[in-house]
Amino acid sequence: MPHPYLSTNPPCVVCRRSDTSTRHQVDDELDQLVCDNCVGDLPECERCHATVLTLITVADERQLCRTCTSAWVVCVSCRGLTEPHVRTDTGDSVCSRCAAVFFDLCLTCSRYSASSRYVSGGSRACTRCAAIYDSCPACGTLLRAGRGCDPCARRNRVWNYSYKPDPIFHGDGPLYLGLELEVIVPDYQYDDCVRAATDHLGDLGYLKQDSSIHPLGFEVVTHPMSYRHAIERFPWRLLGVLEELGCETDRTVGLHVHASRDGFDSPAHIYRWLKLLYRNESAVTTLARRRSRYAPFDRAARVKARDTAKGPQHALGLARYQAINPYPRKTLELRVFASSLDVQCVQAALAFTAASIDYTRGLRVADVRAGAWEWSAFAAWVTTQPDCQPLAAEMEDLACAC
Structure with a gap:
């Protein structure tokens, strides 16, 4: 609507010109006047549909005006503006997107x-x-x-996919690894396989359902382990027992390794680790023994690596099913490996995760300029690390040791 109080035309706040065209008030401020020529190009609030000079991008990525967001607060997770309706147990507000992805609902207090x-x-x-x-x-x-x-x-059971018990940490941190091993199980031996797996795992892990395993199977999930604890204390004999019972693995089932974020020195360290993997996609997939639609090297994630290294809340909008899933609150999930019942293959996946994190821990700009991000440099370093023997042997067998 034309501004009702002014008989002369002040300069348009967009084009800065003074002319005889009608002036329109925007942003609910008397001094924000726009001419007829410019008003049609102004953005519109996605909530109230008012025409305004500037919009604010809120936590759910809508573009809203200042009036609509005047009583909104900052989300404790992503720091975006959100309505103050969803509360956390600490009294802070959280946006609905972050609440759904990074938080759990307390049944007692409903926060x-x-x-x-x-x-x-x-x-x-x-x-x-x-x-x-x-x-x-x-x-x-x-x-x-x-x-x-x-x-x-109910130790001898397969839990629902959503089952998430309190973690039991094994070994010395701060870097802990969590193994998820998908196994195809024959129907006629299913109960025997479940019993064998739970008996061998004890308090180190549990079994979960996974609908992506066909025709039938389960996922062996461990509690967080240090790399040394995993090599020395995981019941490696279990893999052979499952194979003897008729279990199988192929490229349709995966081996995922969770690495604790606390095992990295800083967001910069996470970024260096992501860069090492993204820059060596071919060698990593050779070592992983597969390419999978459940673990692709996502281009958008590669571009946002510096942001997502700062925390999972910065990954909103990216795919969850990619080579490195950044969404778990306290871990980064390396999803690239094909599952296996071969001890060396599984140990190599754990060793690669731990070794690549340790290798990138001390990298500096001068090292990168000297070629430290090249796969050949990493492979040469692996041969000097006694703890990396399973990885060195696997890289040699798969011809990706240089």
């Missing part, structure tokens, strides 16, 4: 928590509400009144 605990029966409790529960004397799982501990009572 979202970034550090929730598993409650026997399948619910979650925030750190504050966890204090009202009893704990299992054997494993520490939180117990609801009148209920037993399902992890202890």
Whole structure:
């Protein structure tokens, strides 16, 4: 609408020209006047549809005006503006996107928590509400009144894909690795395979359902382990037992390794690690023994590596199923490997994850300029590390040792 109070035409705030055309008020401010020629080019708020000079990109990536966001607050996770309706157990506000991806809903207080605990029966409790529960004397799982501990009572079972118990850390950190090994299991031996796997794993891991495994199978999931603990204490004999029972692996099933973010020195260290893998896609996929649509080297993720190294909240909008999944709150998930029941292959996947992190830990600009990001430099370094023997042997067998 034309501005009702001014009989003369001040300069348009967009083109800065004074002419006889009608002036339009925008941004709810009397001094923000725009001429007829410019008003049609101004953006529109996606919520109230008002024409304004500038819009604000909020947490869910909508473009809104200042009026619509005047009472909004900053999301504690992504730092974007959000309505103050979704609260966390710390009293902060979180946007709906971050709440869905990085937080768990506490069943007791109905607030979202970034550090929730598993409650026997399948619910979650925030750190504050966890204090009202009893704990299992054997494993520490939180117990609801009148209920037993399902992890202890149901050891010989395959849990739902969403099952996420409290982590039990094995070995010395700060770098911990979590193994996820997908296995194809024959129907006629399924119960025997489940029993064998759970008996061998003990408190080191558990089994989960995975609908991507065809025709039937389960995923062997370990609790966080140091690399040394994994090599020395994982029940490697289990792989041969499963094979004897008729289990198989192929390129349709994967081996994923989670690496704890606390095992990196800094976001810059994570960035150097991402760069090493992205720059050597061909060699990494050779070592991984597959290319998979569930673990592609995503171009968008490569471009945003510097941002996503700062934390999972900076990865919103990227694909989850890619070579390196950045979304877990406390880990980075390396998804490239084909699954295997061969001990050397599985140990090499763990060794590559740990070795590539250690290799990039001390890289400096001068090292990079001297070729440190080249696969040949990394491969030569691997041969000097006694702990990397499974990786060195696998690289030699797959002809990617140089």
